[in-house]
Amino acid sequence: MPDLDPAATQPPTQKPPAGRYFRRFTREQRYMHAVLFTTFLGLAGTGLPIRFSESIWARGLAKAVGGFGAILFFHKLFAVVLTIAFLLHLKEVFQRGLLHREKGVFWGPNSMVGSPKDVKDLFAHLRWFVGLGPRPQFDRYAYWEKFDYWAVFWGMIVIGFSGYAMWFAPFFAHFLPGWALNAVLVIHSEEGLLAILFIFSIHFVNTHLRPDSFPMDMVVFTGVESEEEFKLKRPLEYQRLAREGKLESRLGEAAPTWLINFSRVVGTIAIVIGLTLLVLTLTAYFS
């Protein structure tokens, strides 16, 4: 999600004794992530039993939530909530980028839109992995973070459209050819599987489980990160803000202990559910 203009955010607060904290995500962005991962886990948990309906665990899971009728009901419910969240996001982008002509929504370091630097960063990063070059310096959104964003964006359009086409098949048949009704199931299930495998393995590791963030990156829950972390993970953004004298405007308060603990519990549950579904998916896929 495009970042809010730093000027529009809260004034800086006093330095916490344990070091300075900087705001990365707004409250709305954190809520959006919470809605996204809750509905995503729900959709994966209710979609996988349908995709692998021959597996024993699929039948067990279906029985546990009250049979197939209940599973389909919850799948549709999560889908509707996610659709609303997606539309709200589109509305925000449209308002800020097109109506209010806010700068930096579609281009620049604060935008989610890809740039040539992302391609350069990717190759530089790969070279660094194998020891052929220095570690690239990232700005506010690194290339894999932008990929995550667009993967979800594309996924919601593709999975959403194919899902609604199945839900309201006779209606969609007014303007879709007959074979498309067959294709939407293939598209829905393959794209859904890709999203599940990607989020529960790549996104989990890239964002949360990699050594720099292990066991989870709290910034998406608390909205703030320490100065040290900020400098190391996003040096270009830090330097840019320092150069422009805007660093102070991004200062935030350290998250209260209850929020950190709450986030840890929620995050752990999400990761455990995700990894469980990943294992079940892989066993069903290869059996």
Add this chain to the structure above:
Amino acid sequence: MLPIAAAPRRAARFAARFARKVCMAAALLTLFALATGRLAAQTDCLACHGDAGMTDSGGHSISVDGKTFSSSIHGSLKCNDCHADIKEYPHPDKVAKVECKNCHADESSSLAGSVHADAKEHPCTSCHGDAHSIFPKADSRSKVYPLNVPATCGQCHSNQGMGQKHGLPSIYPQYIDSIHGFALSKEGLLVAANCQSCHGSHHILSHTDPQSPTYKTNIPKTCGSCHAKINDDYMAGAHGKAVAKGNLKAPVCSDCHTAHAILQPTESAFRMQSTPICGSCHKDKLSTYRDTFHSQLGSLGGYVETARCWDCHGAHEILPASDPRSPINQANLVATCGKCHAGANQRFVQYQPHANAHDRKLSPALFYVRLFMNLLLAGTLTFFVIHTILWLIRARYNQIKDKQKDGGKHA
């Protein structure tokens, strides 16, 4: 004592003596009659056998309840009409076995050719019950009264006893939980099929015998004796025609409905089990059905609404799509799909319920959609898995290296 007084005393003495003689004679006569006379009425035998506790030397009961016997189907007969070797009293300890066939010759010869021919194991009484309390089969006390037949056959054809001894399948529990069993035991429907409705009674043959009503090609006729309309439909359909031509691979009633555990077809259990039954022959159709929404949804327990084979193809009068009467004929598809999908139109019914995404010739569009999606999935994951594993190794390497330097958490 006055002589006049002696007369009445003599008379009294004479009377007493006379009475004693008459008694003696009567007793002797009775004894004589019992000892040497021909046994004529049931009461003669019941004088002894009416005692409920009477047993033979082996301890088996040889008592007869006269009241029940006299109301039974044989109640008007004399004992030695059946126990023909007993003519007088006392009779020998060992008496001959009663031969039912002396009267019931037809039944006996039928039984002789049947699976129950081994008379030692299957004397008439196994099914008809105690010989002295046999009732007409229309009498609810009869062991072969329609509502009692399953329990009677079930004495052997159930888990216990003979079933195990002879390796016979346990039929009774299957039957009694079936739609026929329910109609009979719960509703008390006399017309509900019981064992002998399908198997016959005395001349029961193995289902491998072409004469048997349960031989494969005879089954439609056997079931059709009650389900006449369904039999007509079936015989007009593809399966019926194939069986009539002698194709023993084609299914008859029992292949889809089973023989004994027959379920109400609208029941969810039957809807869940029916598809694999069709698929046991139509393997390619089952595998393409498995890939569709109908199957994926329908396989999960508790949800039975999605289309099963016969929701579209019909159940008994199954006709090829080319037949204008077939529910899957092009002209009928809107109506057939519309049973579930309100608002189905001509374009909607172009949906392929048996599309094969792996068959380029049959479903080219679907084939390429699947190919694209598979490549997208495999490509994305392959790239990122390699990317992320390399990253993990490098990040951990740096972390350990830096830790030695300054002990910091972040690389």
